[in-house]
Amino acid sequence: MQSYSRRWFLGAGATTLVSAAGLTACGSGSGSGGSSGTITAFTYGDDAVKVQVKAVDRFNASAAAKKAGGKVKLEKVPGSDYPAKLRTAMGSPNAPDVFFNWGGGSIKAYKEANQLVDLTDTIASDPVLKNGFLPSVLAAGALSGKNYGIPMRGMQPVILFYNKSVFAEHNLQPPTTWDQLLDINGKLQKAGITPFALGGADIWPELMWLEYLVDRIGGPGVFDKIKNGDSSGWGDPAVLRAAETVKQLIDGGAFGKGFSSVSYVNGGAPAVFAKGRAAMHLMGSWEYSTQLGKFPDFAKKNLGWCAFPKYEGGSGDIRNVVGNPTNYWSVNARTSNKDAAIAFLRDCASEAYAKDLIANGDIPTTSNAAKLLDASPNPEFAKFQYQMVQQAPAFTLSWDQAVDPSVSTPMLTEINKLFVGKSTPSQFVSALKGLK
Amino acid sequence: MPGVLFFAFFAVVPMVLAFYLSFTKWNGLGDPQPVGLANWQKLIHDDRLTQSLTTTVLLTVVSWAFQTVVSLLLGVWAAGRQRNRAVLSAIFFVPFLLSSTAISLLFYALLDPNFGIIRKDTLGSTSGAFLAIVFVGGWQFIPFHTLIYQGGARQIPDVLHQAAAIDGAGRYRQFFSITLPQLRNTATTSSVLMIVGSLTYFETVLILTQGGPGTDTAILPYLMYEAGFKSYDFGYASAIASFLVVAATALSLILVKLTGFGAMRSTREGM
Numbered sequence: 001m002q003s004y005s006r007r008w009f010l011g012a013g014a015t016t017l018v019s020a021a022g023l024t025a026c027g028s029g030s031g032s033g034g035s036s037g038t039i040t041a042f043t044y045g046d047d048a049v050k051v052q053v054k055a056v057d058r059f060n061a062s063a064a065a066k067k068a069g070g071k072v073k074l075e076k077v078p079g080s081d082y083p084a085k086l087r088t089a090m091g092s093p094n095a096p097d098v099f100f101n102w103g104g105g106s107i108k109a110y111k112e113a114n115q116l117v118d119l120t121d122t123i124a125s126d127p128v129l130k131n132g133f134l135p136s137v138l139a140a141g142a143l144s145g146k147n148y149g150i151p152m153r154g155m156q157p158v159i160l161f162y163n164k165s166v167f168a169e170h171n172l173q174p175p176t177t178w179d180q181l182l183d184i185n186g187k188l189q190k191a192g193i194t195p196f197a198l199g200g201a202d203i204w205p206e207l208m209w210l211e212y213l214v215d216r217i218g219g220p221g222v223f224d225k226i227k228n229g230d231s232s233g234w235g236d237p238a239v240l241r242a243a244e245t246v247k248q249l250i251d252g253g254a255f256g257k258g259f260s261s262v263s264y265v266n267g268g269a270p271a272v273f274a275k276g277r278a279a280m281h282l283m284g285s286w287e288y289s290t291q292l293g294k295f296p297d298f299a300k301k302n303l304g305w306c307a308f309p310k311y312e313g314g315s316g317d318i319r320n321v322v323g324n325p326t327n328y329w330s331v332n333a334r335t336s337n338k339d340a341a342i343a344f345l346r347d348c349a350s351e352a353y354a355k356d357l358i359a360n361g362d363i364p365t366t367s368n369a370a371k372l373l374d375a376s377p378n379p380e381f382a383k384f385q386y387q388m389v390q391q392a393p394a395f396t397l398s399w400d401q402a403v404d405p406s407v408s409t410p411m412l413t414e415i416n417k418l419f420v421g422k423s424t425p426s427q428f429v430s431a432l433k434g435l436k
Numbered sequence: 437m438p439g440v441l442f443f444a445f446f447a448v449v450p451m452v453l454a455f456y457l458s459f460t461k462w463n464g465l466g467d468p469q470p471v472g473l474a475n476w477q478k479l480i481h482d483d484r485l486t487q488s489l490t491t492t493v494l495l496t497v498v499s500w501a502f503q504t505v506v507s508l509l510l511g512v513w514a515a516g517r518q519r520n521r522a523v524l525s526a527i528f529f530v531p532f533l534l535s536s537t538a539i540s541l542l543f544y545a546l547l548d549p550n551f552g553i554i555r556k557d558t559l560g561s562t563s564g565a566f567l568a569i570v571f572v573g574g575w576q577f578i579p580f581h582t583l584i585y586q587g588g589a590r591q592i593p594d595v596l597h598q599a600a601a602i603d604g605a606g607r608y609r610q611f612f613s614i615t616l617p618q619l620r621n622t623a624t625t626s627s628v629l630m631i632v633g634s635l636t637y638f639e640t641v642l643i644l645t646q647g648g649p650g651t652d653t654a655i656l657p658y659l660m661y662e663a664g665f666k667s668y669d670f671g672y673a674s675a676i677a678s679f680l681v682v683a684a685t686a687l688s689l690i691l692v693k694l695t696g697f698g699a700m701r702s703t704r705e706g707m
Contacts, residue, residue, distance in 0.1 A: 087464045087465075087668055090465060091464045091465055112465075112466075113466040115465060200560070203646075259549075260559070260648065260649055261548070261558060268550060272550050277550065413647075413651060416649065417649075420649035423650070
């Protein structure tokens with residue numbers, strides 16, 4: 001949230017001008033490079049960015065960089081601004097050559113505008129890339145069978161984290177069924193502890209609850225239908241049931257008071273959780289690296305984790321996972337130095353890169369990752385997560401990344417309205433059915 | 437002449453472009469596709485437009501009342517001549533020098549329900565979020581308007597107050613019968629700035645509430661931002677922007693007309 005300055009807006013205005021000027025000139029892209037061959041890489045600027053910083057340093061010093069005649073300049077874009085900043089930049093002459101994304105729906109518009117380099121043949125002809133990654137993860141970032149991305153971060157399944165010392169103190173076990181979860185919820189509230197931390201101000205942490213509940217109640221098929229553009233899928237009884245379940249949790253105080261003014265991005269929700277004011281936190285696996293960065297003692301000693309519990313009578317498998325398979329680097333078709341870009345991407349398949357990810361608490365999506373997991377700061381967590389993803393019958397991509405931004409924005413607004421009590425579960429369902 | 441050129445390039449050209457974009461479908465990549473009146477039809481039928489118009493008007497009125505009362509009192513007070521007043525006035529002016537973004541981030545931290553100063557769900561409740569925006573906006577802009585009122589108050593000839601004092605008028609009587617009427621034009625200037633300014637109120641909403649809870653503080657500029665930079669529907673965002681330009685222009689014309697600001701009658705009439 002740091003960078004909405006006037007300068008940001010001037011930048012956006014300038015982009016509009018430039019792009020519009022491009023209209024008359026038939027949008028002849030001018031490319032972003034100079035003669036130096038330096039290429040720019042945009043990445044999401046959070047605690048995990050140090051892995052990319054190291055990769056860039058390593059690449060810039062390497063023989064591969066010399067051969068390609070280019071160096072990489074990394075631009076760290078603060079958290080929630082990322083998608084907007086990228087979109088603005090990609091329409092301007094200052095477009096990045098290589099950029100971080102979530103694969104799938106998040107790059108569809110760029111692909112349709114012919115702004116992405118098709119990496120399918122590059123990967124097929126390059127053993128380093130071809131054999132470097134878990135095929136399912138490579139495939140998850142693809143669009144209609146073509147690869148536009150190289151996996152560049154850890155796996156990001158959403159996990160139910162809990163505070164071991166709070167659980168021990170109140171004699172609790174991590175829940176495996178929804179009834180157990182409700183039981184724990186009641187006991188913690190009696191003890192005056194908020195059961196679940198929730199960064200409601202960002203809305204996407206609220207989304208995670210619905211993603212898992214819909215999966216557990218109705219199975220992964222419900223969202224699959226929606227993702228494929230059939231908005232009647234929102235009318236599935238599982239969506240209504242999930243919304244009602246969420247409402248019961250909220251009304252019963254499971255997230256405490258004030259959750260809608262707590263943010264994840266600025267560290268609010270992780271702090272509430274680490275300091276024991278909330279006992280559990282449903283969050284992506286990056287919660288581990290976030291805690292390791294902000295509250296290392298807590299991350300090492302008291303952070304526990306488990307799968308999202310089973311819902312009685314629901315048809316979803318407890319092994320199903322929601323979240324992001326990983327993030328990807330994609331290459332801008334207008335890049336001034338494609339060789340350097342591709343040479344840089346190869347570094348992501350290297351063991352050095354995988355080791356950096358592991359050292360940061362992330363689980364690489366490289367095919368040789370399993371043997372490296374013992375070196376993780378927390379091998380137990382690393383193995384849990386690796387197996388969780390490997391054994392999952394279904395991996396549902398985060399809803400807001402899976403659908404087009406024109407659907408995900410109003411969808412998030414409706415989710416927020418449900419969580420703050422501005423709409424009822426049935427109003428929520430009918431509003432979503434209206435989204436096109 | 438350079439002024440005209442600058443205005444043309446930085447204000448008129450973007451406005452015309454936005455108006456053009458409002459008749460297209462454009463996601464920020466590639467070329468905009470003409471779609472005729474589709475965006476405008478959508479705008480007319482959008483429930484959120486009505487809601488955000490109401491919110492915008494309410495925010496404008498409440499902010500105006502809050503800022504005018506406080507800055508009028510502070511300004512008249514600061515127009516005095518004592519030394520400590522100059523120092524205090526300088527301190528009062530500091531918030532205006534900070535960027536809206538910095539101020540909003542500061543208050544966002546202060547309002548954190550777990551670690552802030554006010555440990556309530558302020559931003560999560562409709563009235564809390566609304567009042568927070570009014571307060572933060574006031575905190576930033578009251579210094580500026582105080583300065584305007586201070587200047588206005590210093591322009592009032594002392595003889596008026598002296599004459600009134602001889603006639604036996606007390607401090608309150610002097611304030612209501614002399615200071616206030618004399619500040620009429622100042623109040624108009626300040627109010628026009630406040631009202632037109634509040635139409636473009638944006639950073640505070642973006643950082644403090646993101647239009648929430650739900651859509652309760654989604655004022656027009658935020659709606660435009662959301663359509664443009666979250667949904668990447670720049671055509672629709674441009675339609676909202678064009679609407680905003682028309683509304684703001686109309687509003688300021690009405691204000692000028694109603695308040696007689698345009699005629700600029702002197703407050704010294706009959707002196």
